Amino acid sequence: MPKVSLSHFEAAFLFAFFTSIVLGVVTKTNDRDRLYYGIYCFVWFLAALFGLGWLMYFGHH
């Protein structure tokens, strides 16, 4: 098994990507809603990622 070394951003991005797929698939009842909800979750994950990132940045400076 190869070893990967990811940055915080890359790891959190991939986490958001995979989690959004599953949340989109299992939550809604038709394909259109599934796609939109998956994208919606992904965008919110990224918003939280950047928001918390900046919060920590200002907390340390």
Added chain:
Amino acid sequence: MSSGKTKEPAPPVNVWAPVVGVGWLLPGGGHFLLKRYGRAGLLAFAITGMYLLGLMMRGYLFQPLRGPDVLSTLMNYGGFVGNICSGLLYLLTVWLGYSQPEVPGHVHDYGAKFLVTAGLLNILAIVDAYEIAAGRKS
């Protein structure tokens, strides 16, 4: 006094048990059995992808051990349950001798979270497959 809500009858065990069992063993397997091939493929891709990334980041697999305090014990047991929920992926990992000690570092830490989350996402997939098998969802 009536609450106004009627409780739905539980579906027969032989309807949902194979779906839940296969869904646990193989991520997306429950949906595949129910002929929801597109969703099965997406679930398999997302859950297996997350699990394999966790392994490649050399994440720690939790053991059901008592910790020095309640929180540590809860985390160990909760993490263990999350790991087990990945089904065959977890069983193969253990059988093939994967053994990663808990070491500091953000990559290992993310790896452990990826491994647990893959199992938790598989629970969502199993519940979804159960609801489809029970006729509560399409």
